[in-house]
Amino acid sequence: MNSTTNDEILDKLEQKFQSINQKTATHLEGLLWSKPITYWDYIQTDALLNLQTQRTTLPDEMVFIMYHQVNELLFKMILWEIDQLCHTEKPETAYFTEKLMRISRYFDMLTTSFKIMQDGMEVEQYMKFRNTLTPASGFQSAQYRLIEFASTDLINLIDHRFRASIDRNTSYSHAFEHLYWQAAGKDYQTGEKSYLILEFERKYKKEFLIFMEEYNTINLWRKFKQLPEADQKNGDLISAMRHYDYTVNITWVMGHFNAAKKYIESGHGTGEATGGSDWKKYMLPKYQRRIFFPELWSEEELATWGEKESL
Numbered sequence: 001m002n003s004t005t006n007d008e009i010l011d012k013l014e015q016k017f018q019s020i021n022q023k024t025a026t027h028l029e030g031l032l033w034s035k036p037i038t039y040w041d042y043i044q045t046d047a048l049l050n051l052q053t054q055r056t057t058l059p060d061e062m063v064f065i066m067y068h069q070v071n072e073l074l075f076k077m078i079l080w081e082i083d084q085l086c087h088t089e090k091p092e093t094a095y096f097t098e099k100l101m102r103i104s105r106y107f108d109m110l111t112t113s114f115k116i117m118q119d120g121m122e123v124e125q126y127m128k129f130r131n132t133l134t135p136a137s138g139f140q141s142a143q144y145r146l147i148e149f150a151s152t153d154l155i156n157l158i159d160h161r162f163r164a165s166i167d168r169n170t171s172y173s174h175a176f177e178h179l180y181w182q183a184a185g186k187d188y189q190t191g192e193k194s195y196l197i198l199e200f201e202r203k204y205k206k207e208f209l210i211f212m213e214e215y216n217t218i219n220l221w222r223k224f225k226q227l228p229e230a231d232q233k234n235g236d237l238i239s240a241m242r243h244y245d246y247t248v249n250i251t252w253v254m255g256h257f258n259a260a261k262k263y264i265e266s267g268h269g270t271g272e273a274t275g276g277s278d279w280k281k282y283m284l285p286k287y288q289r290r291i292f293f294p295e296l297w298s299e300e301e302l303a304t305w306g307e308k309e310s311l
Contacts, residue, residue: 055132060125067117068138071110075143078106082150086218093231096223100240107247114255118262126263135195138256139184142204149208150215151248152292153222159183160289172212176205180288220244221293241293249290250306257284 010024017024040046051069054061085091085099148157154175158166162178185194193201216222224232224241231237285306294302 056129058125058129060121061129063120064117064126064129067113067120070113072141072143074106074110075141075147078103078147079143079150081106082147082220086150086215086220086223088223090226091223093227093234093237096227097234097237097240100220100237100244104240104244104247107244107252111247111252111255114259118259121263123263130263135199137196139181139196140200142200142207145181145204145208146211147248148290149212149219151220151244153219154212154216156221156291156294161188168216172209176209176212180290183288224293238296242296245292245296249292250285253285253290 013028014024017027052062052065054065081099081103085096088095091099153168154172155163155166155168157180158175158178159180159182166175166178182193182197185197186192220241224237227237287306289305291297291302291305297305
């Protein structure tokens with residue numbers, strides 16, 4: 001039972017409002033007219049449930065929309081945790097591990113959730129409503145790109161064909177043009193980009209460049225390397241780092257790939273993604289070798305990256 005008295009609470013409120021040059025009486029009087037909070041007001045249920053707008057009359061399109069909205073909410077939760085960890089000047093090892101496992105659990109949830117989309121829509125319906133989505137693509141999730149930028153050094157997100165010519169002194173704009181996902185819609189011979197990429201960059205490129213620079217020295221890998229050497233050998237922390245790396249770059253990606261494969265290669269369509277991207281080379285980890293923390297993996301593990309789906 002809380003033994004704090006009303007006088008003690010009022011005294012603490014007085015101190016709080018004095019510290020920000022506010023009158024306690026004014027705020028207390030405001031409580032007389034305030035409306036008690038309800039679940040639906042706090043969660044904004046009505047607003048949330050009115051964010052789903054179908055473009056067709058096919059009922060399974062609603063599954064597709066809501067599933068991707070749930071993904072974006074989870075991405076926001078992941079970024080919320082990453083932001084706290086990366087902006088902590090000297091995080092303790094236990095705190096670092098706890099935050100990393102929180103982030104990993106969100107990705108674990110995302111990974112297992114692919115069954116909802118994979119087995120939760122009729123192929124016939126999907127092949128009809130997908131045409132109304134073109135040229136939009138899940139590729140255009142900006143939050144997912146931010147998660148990548150905040151997780152590792154930029155060099156690990158560069159297309160492996162160009163890594164030898166890029167280092168930490170390379171301009172962010174030049175590095176951006178050689179990120180692994182540019183291969184999904186860019187002809188490196190001509191420099192020509194697809195509409196998918198052009199629109200994505202028009203909307204987010206400026207934000208991405210600012211974010212890339214901000215996290216250049218405080219991304220998850222850099223925060224790990226700033227820990228005392230003994231802490232960098234902590235078994236629980238290393239396990240958490242490896243779990244996160246593998247979950248994001250293999251388990252989650254393969255779950256996405258397998259779900260997409262069922263519909264794209266169903267035999268009813270063209271075999272192309274809605275945005276026209278070369279989705280296999282973009283998604284499969286064995287092609288792009290997305291690895292956040294390469295120093296934490298053995299030579300054999302690095303050589304066979306993406307060839308099996310379990311750690």
